Amino acid sequence: MIEATPTDVAARVADRFLTRLRARTVNGRVAHVALTGGSMGGAVLAATRDDPRSASIDWSLVHFWWGDERFVPRDDADRNALQSRNALLDHIPVPPENIHEVAGSDDGLTLDEAAYAYAAELARFGTDENPWPAFAVCFLGVGPDGHIASLFPDREEVTVTDAAALPVRNSPKPPPERVTLTRPVINTSKRVWLVLTGADKASALGLALAGASYTSVPVAGARGRKRTVFFVDEAAASEVSPDLIDQAY
Template sequence: MQVSSAEKRVVVEATPAAVASRVADRFLARVRARTRNGRIAHIALTGGSMGGAVLRTAAEDPRVSEIDWSLVHFWWGDERFVPRDDPDRNSLQSRRALLDHIPVPSENVHEVAGPDSGLTLDESAAAYAADLARYSTDEHPWPSFAVCFLGVGPDGHIASLFPDRDEVTVTDAAALPVRNSPKPPPERVTLTRPVLNSSKRVWLVLTGADKASALGLALAGASYTSVPAAGAKGRKRTVFFVDEAAAAEVSPDLIDQAY
């Protein structure tokens, strides 16, 4: 399949485990290529079952020892506003799956502050935005992620940008507090669409038949306000890594197994 770099690509694997393996392989290859000549790589992680599966698979790959992890900075697309060691934390899942098993400096792991930090939800979002601004580019007061991982909910949400809520339309902030989230826990901090979409590569990872409708709508060009996944777009690549169950409504001409 011949596609331009600007188009959305879909990579289909038979099972969730195969999806995790494919994404972990691409992740390690990309980070190694990015850091080989001393360049910094900023990575935005996601939570959820597939987010953890990808990182656990990567941790078991021998190539992890070939990467200079001092050049890699880890962030999260969103975080639940709960204490640092609460099982609901995306960052806790990421630490257990990969970060605790690689020699990444602690100052390179940029966790969102929880209530145990003494900050309020609004202060936590502001602190996260300030941390992002320390790595600003010429274009934006935040870093450009080499890879931004995103999960996709059955409702089409990404990060903590939920359908038909104010947060999904905000363009003048890097990070936002989220209250009364339709998915528990109710309080969260999320990156905004401009930050996510300034990433070089946006990789959306989703599996299961309950994601088929959201995937179909995202690929069909639905309104991003009602299907936030439809508005996710990397500057170089936008790739949906899915299993066969999630791909039930994907047109064959959108599938690009070569990526």
């Protein structure tokens, strides 16, 4: 989906998000959602908060997780969870136990222990097939280098298939220590929604749509079981062939 500006992208994604949550929860079904950070992650959540339809969602049926988290103190502005709380979670009646944050560096756990604890929390809501929930929606931002969550190009984490969450050290993008979901968790999501804006993302988007190797361009390996959608602005779509654009979603 291509919109003119980042603001338009955020509004479109928020609209689709509320529509999906309504469809999922209207009959009492639980929806697990994996959030992302970054400017667009926050913009989508803020647009969701400001949409009047937000009041019609039964938020007690929605569980929030994160595709990755920066291993910094809980009140650090770099934390994705803090950004998500400020943009949406602190403004809706979601039960505290439905918000599944990665431990902060000030919680008394090491980085490895934080990753292990996050995997254990995921397992509490696992399915018959996997020790993690099947996300109704998994939001992903995309870096100019093609990274998703904290799965960076040509690093060991992007190839791991036998764990749900991993510690990340010496991240190419600061802060250096993080916890990330793995590719198998992302790819068992029902829907993967990738939100990216700006001309600096055009190359990564083009490589993903061209079927690049996911080890070198991790976004190329992100696939939802039911749907995979790229929500982009015109700048990010500058290298996309018109025949790859579907405006009907």
